[in-house]
Each structure stands twice: as C-alpha cells, then as structure tokens.
Amino acid sequence: GIQVEQSPPDLILQEGANSTLRCNFSDSVNNLQWFHQNPWGQLINLFYIPSGTKQNGRLSATTVATERYSLLYISSSQTTDSGVYFCPSGAGSYQLTFGKGTKLSVIP
C-alpha cells in the first residue's frame, strides 16, 4: 500500500509563529485529508484536499498530486493548535493510510 511520510516529526513553536508541515507519498493519491488530533484524542477534519489549495482562517493546505506531496500552513499559531497532525490518503483504494504524524507543541 501507499506509504505516507510526514515531516517534521516534532515541532515546537512560540505562539504567534508560522509553520509548514509536509507529507510525501509513495504513490499517486486520489483522496487526501488533513486532520488535527487534539490533546483529548479527537480527530478533527481540517481539509479534504486531493489536489489544489484551500484556506480556512489561519490554516491553508496545498496538494500537488503529480509530485505526490501536500503541505499544511499554520499562521499565527495558537496554543490550541497543539496536537498531532495527520495527512492520510489513499491511492486508488478505499483505505486511508496514516503516517506517523507531526506532533506540534505551541508554547505561550
């Protein structure tokens, strides 16, 4: 199946800083989502973005399907952004394959 590599694995930010999280895929993807798993364990949908660019407030995401990667931009980070970010995807299959995630800690 598809392999999902996320970077960086860990990230510590001062509140107000910007960051970019990256996902690389071993195969072409036809569905891709970004999730935020908060400290309480909830998986919160951020974007459904198999291709193109989307923005939602301080967050935006870009997927370049032909080059097999996706980026999540977080601007003006807040402590509530802390948690683990995932970018599961599927390559022609139903299965959303998860990577190990990026653990983000935003400190005041």
Add this chain to the structure above:
Amino acid sequence: DAGVIQSPRHEVTEMGQEVTLRCKPISGHNSLFWYRQTMMRGLELLIYFNNNVPIDDSGMPEDRFSAKMPNASFSTLKIQPSEPRDSAVYFCASSLWGADAEAFFGQGTRLTVV
C-alpha cells in the same frame, strides 16, 4: 448531524471477557471504517464496510475480532476473548461514498484490558 457516534467512550475489562464497541455513522453515509490507534502502530484500518457489506477485513488482527453492520445506521466491533494487547483507542469513521470522499471520525473508544 451529530457526527459519528461511538459508545462507550471508555471501557475497562478483564482479560478473557467479551468487549463490544458500537458505532453510529453519519446519516446517509454508505461507507464505514473501524480503525485502531496504538503508540506502537499508530492508526491502522481494521475493517471497511460499503453499503453494510464487509469489503476487506484483512486488518483485523485475529479471529478474536469480529465486526458487523446489520443496518446502515449501526455497526459493532467485538473482541472475544479480550487480551491486554488489545488495549488501544478504537475509532469508527464514515464517509459518503467509497474512499474518494471525506471521512469523519467518531470520538473513539478507549479500551483497557487488564
């Protein structure tokens, strides 16, 4: 819609006991997924249903695990007998159609087998 609803939120059971986890998908969604999350293995797919029919259960760890979807609004994941290594957070997710659509996750069931 209330989203994907899972119950119970927490379950503590003794080794050897039967455990049943429950899931109500989002109304109108025709695909349902059971995932398990552990520190060692991360999030892994256990089984997938489409239109109430199990499509692929290759992720189910062993015969002690079984899943059913008797109708479009309800699914169960059963472990019998349970073992300490089954301790994990179990998530249910649903989507509108197949995999090429946005999936939504329930809040998960934290299972502890002692």
